[in-house]
Amino acid sequence: MAESPMWEHIGTSFVHLYYHHFDADRAQLSTLYSDASRLSWEGEQLQGKAAIMGKLMNIPFHKVQRFITSQDHQPAPDNRILSMVVGKVKVNGEPLMEFHQAFVLKNMNDKWICTNDIFRVALPHFG
Amino acid sequence: MEYNDDGSSSQGKKNYQSSFQRSCGEENSNYKHSGYEPLPSHVQLDDGNSAMRDAHKDLQIRHTPTTTQGNNRRVKLNNEDRIYITVSRERTFQKRKVEDRPVWKDRTTPKREMEENGQDETSSDWFKITVPCGRKYDKTWLLNSIQSHCSVPFTPVDFHYVRKHAIFFVQDTGTASALRAINYKICDEENKKIRIFVRHSIVPHSVQNKLRPEQMKQLKRTMNKRYDFSQQSLDLQSFRFDPDLVDHDIDMILNQRNCMAATLKIIEENFPEMLSLNLCSNRLYNLDGLSDIIQKALKLKILNLSNNKLNSTWELEKIKGLKLEELRLQGNPLCNNFSDHSSYVSAIRNCFPKLLCLDGQQLLQPVTVKNETPDKMKSCQESYIVSDALKNLILQFLQQYYWVYDHGDRHGLLGAYHDEACFSLTIPFNPKNPALSSLDKYSKYSRNMKKCKDPVLLVRLLKHANNDIVDFLNVLPKTQHDLNTFLVDMCSQTEKMVCFSVSGLFKEVEGVCNDRIRAFTRIFITTPVGNSGLHIMNDQLFVREASPKETQSAFSTPVSTPSSSSVYTLSQEQQEMVQAFSTQSGMNLEWSLKCLEENEWNYTRAGHVFTTFKAEGKIPEEAFKQSP
Numbered sequence: 001m002a003e004s005p006m007w008e009h010i011g012t013s014f015v016h017l018y019y020h021h022f023d024a025d026r027a028q029l030s031t032l033y034s035d036a037s038r039l040s041w042e043g044e045q046l047q048g049k050a051a052i053m054g055k056l057m058n059i060p061f062h063k064v065q066r067f068i069t070s071q072d073h074q075p076a077p078d079n080r081i082l083s084m085v086v087g088k089v090k091v092n093g094e095p096l097m098e099f100h101q102a103f104v105l106k107n108m109n110d111k112w113i114c115t116n117d118i119f120r121v122a123l124p125h126f127g
Numbered sequence: 128m129e130y131n132d133d134g135s136s137s138q139g140k141k142n143y144q145s146s147f148q149r150s151c152g153e154e155n156s157n158y159k160h161s162g163y164e165p166l167p168s169h170v171q172l173d174d175g176n177s178a179m180r181d182a183h184k185d186l187q188i189r190h191t192p193t194t195t196q197g198n199n200r201r202v203k204l205n206n207e208d209r210i211y212i213t214v215s216r217e218r219t220f221q222k223r224k225v226e227d228r229p230v231w232k233d234r235t236t237p238k239r240e241m242e243e244n245g246q247d248e249t250s251s252d253w254f255k256i257t258v259p260c261g262r263k264y265d266k267t268w269l270l271n272s273i274q275s276h277c278s279v280p281f282t283p284v285d286f287h288y289v290r291k292h293a294i295f296f297v298q299d300t301g302t303a304s305a306l307r308a309i310n311y312k313i314c315d316e317e318n319k320k321i322r323i324f325v326r327h328s329i330v331p332h333s334v335q336n337k338l339r340p341e342q343m344k345q346l347k348r349t350m351n352k353r354y355d356f357s358q359q360s361l362d363l364q365s366f367r368f369d370p371d372l373v374d375h376d377i378d379m380i381l382n383q384r385n386c387m388a389a390t391l392k393i394i395e396e397n398f399p400e401m402l403s404l405n406l407c408s409n410r411l412y413n414l415d416g417l418s419d420i421i422q423k424a425l426k427l428k429i430l431n432l433s434n435n436k437l438n439s440t441w442e443l444e445k446i447k448g449l450k451l452e453e454l455r456l457q458g459n460p461l462c463n464n465f466s467d468h469s470s471y472v473s474a475i476r477n478c479f480p481k482l483l484c485l486d487g488q489q490l491l492q493p494v495t496v497k498n499e500t501p502d503k504m505k506s507c508q509e510s511y512i513v514s515d516a517l518k519n520l521i522l523q524f525l526q527q528y529y530w531v532y533d534h535g536d537r538h539g540l541l542g543a544y545h546d547e548a549c550f551s552l553t554i555p556f557n558p559k560n561p562a563l564s565s566l567d568k569y570s571k572y573s574r575n576m577k578k579c580k581d582p583v584l585l586v587r588l589l590k591h592a593n594n595d596i597v598d599f600l601n602v603l604p605k606t607q608h609d610l611n612t613f614l615v616d617m618c619s620q621t622e623k624m625v626c627f628s629v630s631g632l633f634k635e636v637e638g639v640c641n642d643r644i645r646a647f648t649r650i651f652i653t654t655p656v657g658n659s660g661l662h663i664m665n666d667q668l669f670v671r672e673a674s675p676k677e678t679q680s681a682f683s684t685p686v687s688t689p690s691s692s693s694v695y696t697l698s699q700e701q702q703e704m705v706q707a708f709s710t711q712s713g714m715n716l717e718w719s720l721k722c723l724e725e726n727e728w729n730y731t732r733a734g735h736v737f738t739t740f741k742a743e744g745k746i747p748e749e750a751f752k753q754s755p
Contacts, residue, residue: 038618038619039618040616040617040618043616045617045618069555069671070553070554070555070669071553072551072553072667072669074549074551074589074665074667075549076549076652076664076665077623077624077652077654077664077665078623078624082549082650082652082665082667084553084648084650084667084669086553086555086648086669086671098646098674100628100630100648100669102618102626102628102650102667104619104626104652115619116618116619116626117618118616118618118626118627118628118650120614120616120628120630
């Protein structure tokens with residue numbers, strides 16, 4: 001395959017930008033959400049830019065080390081893009097944990113915005 | 128407003144029409160019979176096509192009342208008879224294809240039935256209401272919007288479409304003025320103003336040619352003979368040639384608005400419980416007239432429209448309001464519009480999502496769930512609070528999905544996926560340890576290797592189309608998922624999209640890696656179908672090795688399964704039997720499987736056994752418990 005499809009470009013760039021902002025200047029993440037966006041952070045449901053930013057600015061992650069194991073992007077209905085990121089995080093000196101994050105991206109006014117975001121750290125709480 | 132001219136102001140008309148056409152972006156290639164009186168070939172009407180306009184003048188013609196005598200049916204149309212029909216500016220009469228004319232030629236007498244007793248409907252003023260580009264609006268929405276803005280209540284008569292415009296008739300000057308007044312007042316969903324043109328008109332066809340009372344009586348008698356009360360089904364196949372009707376000189380051309388209206392009236396009054404209607408071989412060109420049936424036959428589930436002349440699925444959209452379960456369309460030109468069978472089926476299913484059977488073929492259903500409270504699903508569409516009903520819907524969907532995934536031929540999942548669904552699988556690939564042989568079964572189906580910015584190589588496969596997807600899923604190793612380890616996160620539900628992620632553990636149950644535990648994460652984007660089903664649009668799966676801790680915790684909680692449910696492959700038919708049995712009995716899938724197995728897959732016998740045991744109280748409670 002000579003060229004990768006559009007959704008992979010956009011998905012990859014978005015993911016890169018997202019984590020860059022997350023680590024460098026988290027307030028910048030507000031440019032990636034809109035008022036129609038929804039976030040599910042560890043099961044907590046949040047809607048709208050304000051609520052989402054409120055959560056993200058206040059999570060107790062100070063020092064984050066992230067290793068992305070896998071990224072995948074698919075075209076979704078309504079001209080959206082579904083991106084999935086799987087990897088490991090090391091937070092605040094705690095042991096390495098698996099995490100996964102899913103983004104649904106939509107083009108609004110020539111910018112790609114995240115309309116849906118699911119984040120979950122895989123803690124072994126089975127049984 | 129004077130509109131009948133003999134062509135002298137054709138120049139002005141030309142400009143009007145072309146600007147009219149431009150504003151609506153008309154195409155004039157699709158000719159459909161408007162359901163009005165068919166005209167012989169030599170009577171040409173200007174149909175808006177500029178080439179034709181040069182060749183033919185607009186004819187001014189008026190209706191001639193002709194009294195019909197019983198024996199005089201075979202009035203041939205020729206030049207001397209001069210059928211007069213008034214033409215208004217909008218081109219309501221369109222050229223019929225010549226090859227379709229022959230059979231009807233001898234019998235096309237326009238009957239002008241006058242109401243002899245009671246009010247003469249033909250004498251009061253009639254007006255034609257045109258909504259330009261009205262075709263794009265849902266009929267019910269359009270009429271309701273107009274009514275809500277209009278100060279006078281009105282009854283639309285002979286609602287139909289001509290190219291892109293919606294047209295109907297109203298009686299009475301007061302109503303017409305009221306409708307004129309709301310021109311440019313109604314906004315559609317795109318915030319564009321809806322125009323409403325009001326013009327004086329001749330009496331609409333169905334009113335003018337209304338059947339006489341004695342004809343209606345005969346029609347009712349004939350239809351009664353054709354109605355099967357035990358099945359609640361009405362057979363109107365080749366209705367025109369029914370000997371009863373022919374003997375009484377009743378010409379039931381169902382394409383004509385008056386005939387269809389009379390038929391529907393009799394259905395409404397006499398067969399309100401009608402379940403099934405057969406309209407095969409009635410030369411139906413369009414379903415404008417039939418669309419009135421939606422309010423009259425509320426129970427209609429089975430419709431046979433085969434061997435008619437329906438040109439496009441646009442006609443079916445007019446009867447979209449029917450909750451059809453069975454439909455026959457074979458023998459219509461529209462069937463040839465599709466490049467393959469599955470796009471034909473999809474298009475029809477788009478119109479009628481609850482359809483179970485098309486042209487005699489059972490359709491695969493999306494994985495549906497028993498949802499006790501279907502109304503709750505609707506109420507949570509706009510809210511961002513994830514309701515319990517939605518959670519249950521998703522959990523039950525997953526339960527059914529993984530049951531098929533683990534127990535049998537994964538082709539059984541075909542119906543769960545939308546035709547154009549997307550599926551991809553990723554596994555981690557560590558360059559430091561390329562011999563990741565334990566995931567070898569997954570990695571060997573790589574389609575492309577992509578180097579990305581991270582120093583990690585990804586192995587990825589992307590599948591489109593539900594057939595490809597289930598073919599591929601079938602190739603993946605057999606699994607047993609531990610539903611107790613499932614963690615489900617929901618994010619977003621709108622009318623069209625339910626998005627959620629699932630992560631958990633599963634065990635491989637075949638081959639070299641038998642009993643190896645894996646961890647997975649899977650993102651689904653689904654779209655709701657019908658009342659209680661989900662259709663998968665996107666499916667993104669990630670599989671990795673489980674950590675030692677995870678491996679330990681997997682399958683630690685015993686799942687309450689009867690001893691006989693060992694993991695073996697069930698055929699698709701067996702899977703469907705189990706699901707159907709589960710739905711009907713209320714027992715969960717494991718117990719339904721057990722019951723069917725013990726009764727040698729004899730569904731009826733299993734049913735009897737179940738009912739007996741249940742009555743005797745011999746079935747434990749756990750049989751009815753759905754797992755979390």
